[in-house]
Structures are given as C-alpha cells and as structure tokens.
Amino acid sequence: xxxxxxxxxxxxxxxxxxxxxxxxxxxxxxxxxxxxxxxxxxxxxxxxxxxxxxxxxxxxxxxxxxxxxxxxxxxxxxxxxxxxxxxxxxxxxxxxxxxxxxxxxxxxxxxxxxxxxxxxxxxxxxxxxxxxxxxxxxxxxxxxxxxxxxxxxxxxxxxxxxxxxxxxxxxxxxxxxxxxxxxxxxxxxxxxxxxxxxxxxxxxxxxxxxxxxxxxxxxxxx
Amino acid sequence: xxxxxxxxxxxxxxxxxxxxxxxxxxxxxxxxxxxxxxxxxxxxxxxxxxxxxxxxxxxxxxxxxxxxxxxxxxxxxxxxxxxxxxxxxxxxxxxxxxxxxxxxxxxxxxxxxxxxxxxxxxxxxxxxxxxxxxxxxxxxxxxxxxxxxxxxxxxxxxxxxxxxxxxxxxxxxxxxxxxxxxxxxxxxxxxxxxxxxxxxxxxxxxxxxxxxxxxxxxxxxxxxxxxxxxxxxxxxxxxxxxxxxxxxxxxxxxxxxxxxxxxxxxxxxxxxxxxxxxxxxxxxxxxxxxxxxxxxxxxxxxxxxxxxxxxxxxxxxxxxxxxxxxxxxxxxxxxxxxxxxxxxxxxxxxxxxxxxxxxxxxxxxxxxxxxxxxxxxxxxxxxxxxxxxxxxx
Numbered sequence: 001x002x003x004x005x006x007x008x009x010x011x012x013x014x015x016x017x018x019x020x021x022x023x024x025x026x027x028x029x030x031x032x033x034x035x036x037x038x039x040x041x042x043x044x045x046x047x048x049x050x051x052x053x054x055x056x057x058x059x060x061x062x063x064x065x066x067x068x069x070x071x072x073x074x075x076x077x078x079x080x081x082x083x084x085x086x087x088x089x090x091x092x093x094x095x096x097x098x099x100x101x102x103x104x105x106x107x108x109x110x111x112x113x114x115x116x117x118x119x120x121x122x123x124x125x126x127x128x129x130x131x132x133x134x135x136x137x138x139x140x141x142x143x144x145x146x147x148x149x150x151x152x153x154x155x156x157x158x159x160x161x162x163x164x165x166x167x168x169x170x171x172x173x174x175x176x177x178x179x180x181x182x183x184x185x186x187x188x189x190x191x192x193x194x195x196x197x198x199x200x201x202x203x204x205x206x207x208x209x210x211x212x213x214x215x216x217x218x219x220x221x222x
Numbered sequence: 223x224x225x226x227x228x229x230x231x232x233x234x235x236x237x238x239x240x241x242x243x244x245x246x247x248x249x250x251x252x253x254x255x256x257x258x259x260x261x262x263x264x265x266x267x268x269x270x271x272x273x274x275x276x277x278x279x280x281x282x283x284x285x286x287x288x289x290x291x292x293x294x295x296x297x298x299x300x301x302x303x304x305x306x307x308x309x310x311x312x313x314x315x316x317x318x319x320x321x322x323x324x325x326x327x328x329x330x331x332x333x334x335x336x337x338x339x340x341x342x343x344x345x346x347x348x349x350x351x352x353x354x355x356x357x358x359x360x361x362x363x364x365x366x367x368x369x370x371x372x373x374x375x376x377x378x379x380x381x382x383x384x385x386x387x388x389x390x391x392x393x394x395x396x397x398x399x400x401x402x403x404x405x406x407x408x409x410x411x412x413x414x415x416x417x418x419x420x421x422x423x424x425x426x427x428x429x430x431x432x433x434x435x436x437x438x439x440x441x442x443x444x445x446x447x448x449x450x451x452x453x454x455x456x457x458x459x460x461x462x463x464x465x466x467x468x469x470x471x472x473x474x475x476x477x478x479x480x481x482x483x484x485x486x487x488x489x490x491x492x493x494x495x496x497x498x499x500x501x502x503x504x505x506x507x508x509x510x511x512x513x514x515x516x517x518x519x520x521x522x523x524x525x526x527x528x529x530x531x532x533x534x535x536x537x538x539x540x541x542x543x544x545x546x547x548x549x550x551x552x553x554x555x556x557x558x559x560x561x562x563x564x565x566x567x568x569x570x571x572x573x574x575x576x577x578x579x580x581x582x583x584x585x586x587x588x589x590x591x592x593x594x595x596x597x598x599x600x601x602x603x604x605x606x607x608x609x610x611x612x613x614x615x
Binding site: 014106118191 | 273283284296312313365388391411415424440441448453454457460478480482494496498499502508520527530
C-alpha cells in the first residue's frame with residue numbers, strides 16, 4: 001500500500017457519524033454584513049485601505065493619467081512598468097513618455113529579464129478586477145497581460161480601480177462572480193503595502209513587496 | 223540559550239527551561255509586552271460580542287463539517303489539483319515528506335530553496351534535512367530569517383522572533399550579514415533583510431510555502447501573509463512546493479471568507495492580512511511568470527491518529543492563529559522555546575502528543591493553570607481545557 005492509501009484507510013476507519021451537515025455561510029453573511037450604497041462602499045474601502053497605509057486618489061476617466069503623472073513626479077520616478085495589452089496600459093504608454101516618464105512593457109517571460117525586474121523597475125501600474133469595502137481590499141487576477149510579479153516586485157504599485165467594482169464583502173465578490181466555477185492560476189487580495197511587525201511588534205512597511213500602494217479610484221460619475 | 227535546538231524529547235528539561243525564562247526579566251518583558259499588544263489588537267477587531275460568538279460558531283461548524291468528510295475531500299482535492307496541473311504527494315511521516323521535497327529539489331539540481339513561512343516545514347525539520355543533502359534552505363519571513371540567522375527556532379507560530387529585542391537583532395545582523403553596520407532602527411533592519419533576501423528570491427531554484435486553506439472544489443491553495451515573501455516564494459522561483467497537514471482542507475470556496483476573517487482578526491488583530499494569495503496551478507501557456515511546476519505535499523504525521531478519536535479530532539479544527547498562546551498566562555511567562563516542541567502554548571500541548579507521542583510530551587499538559595482563556599478565544603471553539611484535562615488523566 002502507498003502512503004496515500006494508508007492515510008486514507010486510517011481516516012476512513014474513523015467514525016464520523018456525529019459530524020454536522022453543511023454550514024450556512026450565505027445565511028451568516030446575510031445576517032451579519034450590511035449591504036451599502038455605492039458611495040458608502042467607496043468611502044469604507046478608501047478609509048480602510050488608507051488605515052493600512054495605502055494612498056487613495058479619487059479620479060475620473062478623463063484625469064487619472066494626470067494624477068498618475070503627479071504621483072510619479074512627487075516621488076521623482078521616471079520609469080514605469082505598464083501592460084500594453086490593457087486599455088490603461090496603452091494610454092499610459094501613449095501619453096506618459098512625452099511627460100518624461102519612460103514606460104517599460106512586460107512583454108517577455110520573466111526568465112529573460114528577472115534581474116532587470118528586481119533591480120531597475122521603481123514602479124508598476126496595474127488594474128484591479130474589483131475591491132472589497134469591508135476590509136479595504138483590492139482584488140487582482142494577474143494574467144498574461146498583467147503578470148503576477150507586476151504587483152509584487154516594484155517598490156511602488158499603482159492600481160487603477162473602478163469605484164463601481166467595489167463589493168460589500170469578499171464573500172459577495174466570489175459568489176457574484178462565480179469564482180468556484182473557474183479560478184485563475186493566481187487570485188490575489190491586496191490590502192495595503194507590504195509590512196511586518198516581526199521585530200518587537202514594531203510596524204515597518206516595505207518588507208518584501210511594494211513599499212507603497214497607490215490607488216487611483218475612478219468615480220462612477222466620471 | 224542552547225536549549226533552543228532541542229526538539230526531539232520535548233518534555234525532557236521542560237521544567238528547567240521554563241525556570242530559565244522565568245528568571246530572565248528581559249525575556250519575560252518581551253513576551254508580556256508582545257502578548258498584551260496582540261490581545262489588545264484582537265479586542266479592537268471584535269467590537270460586537272454577538273458577531274464574534276456567531277462567527278466562532280460558524281468557524282467551528284465549517285471545520286467540523288469538513289473534517290467529517292476529510293478522506294473524501296482529500297481525494298477530491300487531489301483530483302482538482304491534478305486537473306489544474308499541480309502534482310500531489312502524500313507523506314505519512316516527516317522523513318517521507320523530506321524525501322519527497324528533497325527528491326524534487328534534486329531532480330532540478332537545486333542549490334537554493336527559499337521558504338515562505340511554514341510551521342509544517344518546521345514540524346518536519348526540513349531545513350536540517352535540506353542542509354544534510356547539500357541544498358540551502360533559506361527562511362524569508364523576517365521573523366523566521368532572524369531566528370535562522372541566530373541558529374534558533376520560532377518561539378511563536380505567528381511571530382517567530384518575538385523573544386528577541388531590536389538590539390539583539392541589530393547585533394545579529396552586524397555579526398552575521400556581511401557589510402552591515404550596527405543599527406537598532408527597526409525600519410533600517412527590515413530594509414537590510416529586504417535587500418539581502420531580494421537577491422535570494424532572484425536566484426532561488428525552489429520556493430517552499432505552507433498552506434492556510436486548501437479548497438477541494440477548485441483545487442486552490444490559499445496563503446495568508448503581510449510581508450510579500452509568501453507571494454515571492456510562490457511566484458519568483460521556477461518551482462513551487464507547498465506542504466500542508468492533511469487537516470487544512472475545506473470543501474468549498476465559500477468556506478474560506480469566514481475562516482480568513484477569524485484567522486487574521488484572532489492572530490494579529492487585523493481585519494485582513496496585507497496579502498491573501500490563492501494559487502490554483504502552475505504558469506499556463508502564454509503567462510509570463512509564476513512557477514512552471516507546482517507540488518503539494520500532504521503530511522499526516524499523527525493527524526490520522528488524532529482523527530480516529532472523536533474528541534481528539536477537534537484538535538484538527540485548528541487554523542493556527544496563535545490566539546491561545548497570546549492569551550495563555552503560562553506561555554506569556556515562559557515563551558515558546560521552553561516547550562521544546564514545534565507548536566508551543568495551549569494548542570501545542572494538545573497537538574504535540576499525536577506528532578511526538580504521549581511519552582515524549584508527558585509534562586506539557588501540566589503546564590496549564592486551566593484558566594480557560596485559550597478555549598474562550600479559540601476562533602473555532604476547540605475545547606482546549608477539556609482536552610488538557612483528558613491528557614492529564
């Protein structure tokens with residue numbers, strides 16, 4: 001018998017007749033989490049992610065690129081990693097270079113430029129799929145256009161979020177979008193810049209991931 | 223303290239180690255301060271007692287429901303992960319788990335394995351096994367990195383280096399990290415760790431991680447963390463190996479949000495961790511990063527023995543938040559190392575016997591005032607005091 005079969009045989013020999021039936025997770029959320037208006041969700045999301053040390057800038061579809069430029073200029077960042085396969089990436093690529101920001105594109109497999117990614121990319125721009133108001137959380141599904149390391153390795157991560165995509169809870173997000181029927185290779189919840197309290201419970205930012213997280217929040221009215 | 227490395231006969235010397243700590247005012251102050259901090263942060267996350275109690279009841283229900291179907295769910299998880307392209311391995315013992323992991327390393331001629339935080343990898347003493355096989359195993363969680371540099375073991379499952387002062391860490395970095403001057407500024411110390419470990423993430427052949435929840439219906443491995451080292455360990459190297467105890471499984475994705483909420487609020491008083499990383503497979507054709515190979519090692523190591531007993535099965539409900547240690551008057555006074563086991567504190571006292579044997583852990587059950595605090599804060603309602611009473615008998 002293999003280790004697998006021996007483990008399963010031991011588990012199957014146990015009497016589990018007293019185990020409870022399926023839990024009612026939907027019922028719990030219905031009874032314990034409020035459904036908020038779009039404005040309240042955006043306000044809660046912003047307040048909580050700012051508490052976690054992220055920066056949130058309300059923008060419109062017309063002016064987000066200007067704000068992005070200001071965010072970069074304030075930090076004297078002249079190089080930005082963008083995804084040319086996305087609408088926002090193309091806009092950045094089309095307009096930022098003339099304002100003095102070089103746009104680097106993630107167009108090859110990481111093996112071909114890993115050291116450059118780790119040493120020479122000060123910031124990256126990605127979109128967010130959605131967000132969660134309850135915890136001040138961004139939801140990202142990295143894909144072939146915006147690969148996983150884009151939101152992880154550069155010290156500054158700038159995220160474009162449509163305020164209309166904010167859910168009340170993580171549970172509501174996964175239920176509404178039917179995540180169980182098709183998960184991506186990697187799904188991420190991001191709720192602030194990287195941090196640690198491992199030395200004397202003293203909070204320090206920029207442990208291994210981005211030191212700064214900047215959210216450009218596109219309002220619904222725009 | 224040389225006692226830190228003793229791990230095989232935990233109860234041997236327990237009283238002597240405990241006395242050493244009790245007589246050390248600096249260590250006592252470190253633990254008292256840190257535990258008070260964590261207790262207070264947890265309280266602020268649970269302002270509504272009804273919400274807390276009903277969520278604990280839901281958490282207990284979810285864990286018991288899933289444990290009731292454990293063998294079926296393990297088979298289903300294996301199917302979904304395999305379909306997603308993840309290779310699944312089974313290990314009854316720590317030695318088998320190490321053999322599997324090191325076998326994967328050798329098949330890739332790996333020289334360096336970089337590790338996200340994993341208590342199960344501590345449980346199997348993976349770092350020793352890797353070094354014996356000539357493979358470097360480097361911890362990347364800041365607390366784990368610090369205790370590894372010091373040649374020690376974690377003293378807390380969530381905050382591994384909580385027993386150390388920043389001055390001790392400053393001296394350690396100055397002595398052990400080439401080119402580093404003494405600084406006890408915490409931000410500077412963290413940036414030193416970041417700089418050193420980034421270069422290792424860049425070149426590591428293997429990334430190793432634990433698992434907080436494994437979802438059977440989708441074949442998804444979930445990881446909770448704040449630093450980003452867990453994401454780097456599972457994304458930057460070409461191969462990712464995850465290891466988990468067989469109990470960490472849930473049937474449905476919808477079981478995850480309540481457990482995640484209970485875990486981060488109970489552990490560190492955060493409404494959510496900075497990162498929640500859900501991995502459902504290796505890099506797909508067309509994707510530009512992520513590991514090209516993902517493995518999952520399912521470890522038994524005594525868990526099936528606990529499973530056979532209806533009462534001890536409740537120990538497998540544990541989601542490893544550490545709240546029981548933070549609230550334990552004994553843990554707070556003696557710290558994690560005195561226990562001599564991978565998992566210290568109240569939960570350690572009830573899960574170590576099925577990993578190490580009752581004989582080796584005999585004195586541990588006596589290290590309790592039976593005040594009941596551990597049972598009251600447990601987010602999944604494990605009746606720890608009742609189980610301690612039974613172990614004493």
